[in-house]
Amino acid sequence: MATRSSEQSAARQQGLLSMLADGKFHSGEKLAAKLKVSRSAVWKLIRTLRLLGIEVQAVPKQGYRLPRPVDVYDAKTILEGMPRALRARLEQLHVLLQVDSTNRFLSERAAPEIDQAKVCVAEVQTMGKGRRGRTWVAPFGSGICLSLSFKFAESPPQLSALGLGVGIALLRVLDQFGATEVGLKWPNDVVWRGRKLAGILIEVAGEAGGPTRVVIGVGLNVHMPVPVRLALAEQQAALIADLGEILQGLLPDRNQLAAALIEHLIAVLDEFALRGFAAFVAEWRSRDALANAAVKVLAGNETLQGTALGVTDDGALLVDVRGERRQFFSAEVSLRAVK
Amino acid sequence: MDIRKVKKLIELLEESGIAEIEIKEGEESVRISRGGSQPIYHQPAVHYAPPQVASAPAPVAAAAPAVAAAAPNNDYAVTAPMVGTYYASASPSSKPFVDIGSEVKVGDTLCIIEAMKMMNQIESDRAGKVTSVLAKNGEAVEFGQVLFIIE
Numbered sequence: 113m114a115t116r117s118s119e120q121s122a123a124r125q126q127g128l129l130s131m132l133a134d135g136k137f138h139s140g141e142k143l144a145a146k147l148k149v150s151r152s153a154v155w156k157l158i159r160t161l162r163l164l165g166i167e168v169q170a171v172p173k174q175g176y177r178l179p180r181p182v183d184v185y186d187a188k189t190i191l192e193g194m195p196r197a198l199r200a201r202l203e204q205l206h207v208l209l210q211v212d213s214t215n216r217f218l219s220e221r222a223a224p225e226i227d228q229a230k231v232c233v234a235e236v237q238t239m240g241k242g243r244r245g246r247t248w249v250a251p252f253g254s255g256i257c258l259s260l261s262f263k264f265a266e267s268p269p270q271l272s273a274l275g276l277g278v279g280i281a282l283l284r285v286l287d288q289f290g291a292t293e294v295g296l297k298w299p300n301d302v303v304w305r306g307r308k309l310a311g312i313l314i315e316v317a318g319e320a321g322g323p324t325r326v327v328i329g330v331g332l333n334v335h336m337p338v339p340v341r342l343a344l345a346e347q348q349a350a351l352i353a354d355l356g357e358i359l360q361g362l363l364p365d366r367n368q369l370a371a372a373l374i375e376h377l378i379a380v381l382d383e384f385a386l387r388g389f390a391a392f393v394a395e396w397r398s399r400d401a402l403a404n405a406a407v408k409v410l411a412g413n414e415t416l417q418g419t420a421l422g423v424t425d426d427g428a429l430l431v432d433v434r435g436e437r438r439q440f441f442s443a444e445v446s447l448r449a450v451k
Numbered sequence: 452m453d454i455r456k457v458k459k460l461i462e463l464l465e466e467s468g469i470a471e472i473e474i475k476e477g478e479e480s481v482r483i484s485r486g487g488s489q490p491i492y493h494q495p496a497v498h499y500a501p502p503q504v505a506s507a508p509a510p511v512a513a514a515a516p517a518v519a520a521a522a523p524n525n526d527y528a529v530t531a532p533m534v535g536t537y538y539a540s541a542s543p544s545s546k547p548f549v550d551i552g553s554e555v556k557v558g559d560t561l562c563i564i565e566a567m568k569m570m571n572q573i574e575s576d577r578a579g580k581v582t583s584v585l586a587k588n589g590e591a592v593e594f595g596q597v598l599f600i601i602e
Binding site for chain 2: 271272273274275276298299300312313314315316317411412427428441442
């Protein structure tokens with residue numbers, strides 16, 4: 113449980129960050145006056161931001177600034193970006209400066225009421241969850257880390273394919289902001305020209321045919337610095353894309369993106385509750401980045417080569433392996449070069 | 452009685468084609484038979500798996516009900532509600548949710564089954580002591596496969 117003083121200092125750190133967000137110089141004196149703290153307290157806050165990996169430049173006689181303007185999260189702006197009826201379904205919106213993992217933050221909290229949602233966004237995620245403990249890399253301001261907790265009255269049909277439905281929600285957001293050539297790689301990576309643009313991780317907890325709580329974590333690359341890309345390419349052989357390069361400078365504010373994400377996620381969840389994956393399967397097939405591609409499938413201890421044939425009505429991956437049609441529910445799939 | 456022995460017996464029974472085995476060990480006894488007695492087993496409540504998988508369960512899953520029926524004590528088998536990859540812990544670096552000897556309450560997480568990048572927390576619907584952990588971390592599990600025995 114956070115103590116009152118740690119909440120207060122988190123609020124001050126966020127306050128300081130919002131003031132620096134414009135990328136212009138701010139003198140220590142003015143910052144201190146606005147935050148109603150001493151100048152040495154401002155220095156301590158700056159140091160905390162730096163420890164979070166946020167680069168703050170300090171220039172004598174000019175003050176502090178961020179190397180470039182950053183659209184920091186703001187709860188009010190996110191809420192205003194959503195239709196009024198939808199706001200009523202959002203039980204909580206947590207805007208955090210720092211969190212270990214937005215998914216864990218929500219998983220540890222009580223589930224929302226049925227058909228309601230709780231959302232968490234964070235500027236810095238120190239232990240972002242990828243699948244199987246892989247970390248999801250997201251330096252400050254580089255992307256969107258958003259988690260949404262939702263409760264179904266009863267477990268929807270084909271719940272196991274929910275991740276594929278959530279992929280559709282992401283595509284709808286990206287389409288809305290004008291991104292083209294974006295597709296889905298089974299089960300739910302969002303890719304652009306073969307590179308990963310966004311990832312999804314879902315945690316499900318539910319009881320026998322009763323209410324089911326899902327926590328959906330979305331990581332979307334918005335502006336990935338070059339050093340991070342290089343590190344990822346080197347360490348994980350992962351090639352990534354970001355929204356900045358796709359939209360060529362016409363980048364939406366992260367608050368607008370977050371608002372659109374919440375809106376489309378809830379719309380998909382509502383539809384899924386009624387009709388399951390059947391509501392999305394046609395749209396999914398039309399955006400399948402692996403359709404008819406030569407693929408390598410890693411399933412358990414088995415590595416297979418074949419041709420991807422799309423998804424079944426349950427969302428499983430269909431692969432032609434030497435003339436045999438096989439379906440996979442849990443596997444890693446990657447494109448392979450054809451000789 | 453060690454559940455691994457029971458599992459081994461089931462395998463022997465299947466290989467041999469005999470209809471019934473009864474083993475006595477001290478005061479405990481176990482009788483395992485093919486078919487015949489109506490098995491009492493945990494009906495997986497949430498039916499995630501496609502029907503064709505459900506109707507053709509893995510050999511272990513088919514054999515498991517017989518154990519539940521034959522076991523003389525209050526053993527309760529927790530089965531996989533879906534096809535997927537079994538994980539014993541939340542992440543590779545953290546410790547398993549449960550081990551042999553763990554006391555569990557209703558609603559406690561026993562393991563995670565990953566399918567299509569959804570991490571499904573499998574919760575206990577019984578309170579008791581875990582006496583067997585039958586799946587291995589990172590291994591594929593079939594619908595209906597016995598994962599744990601809770602006493």
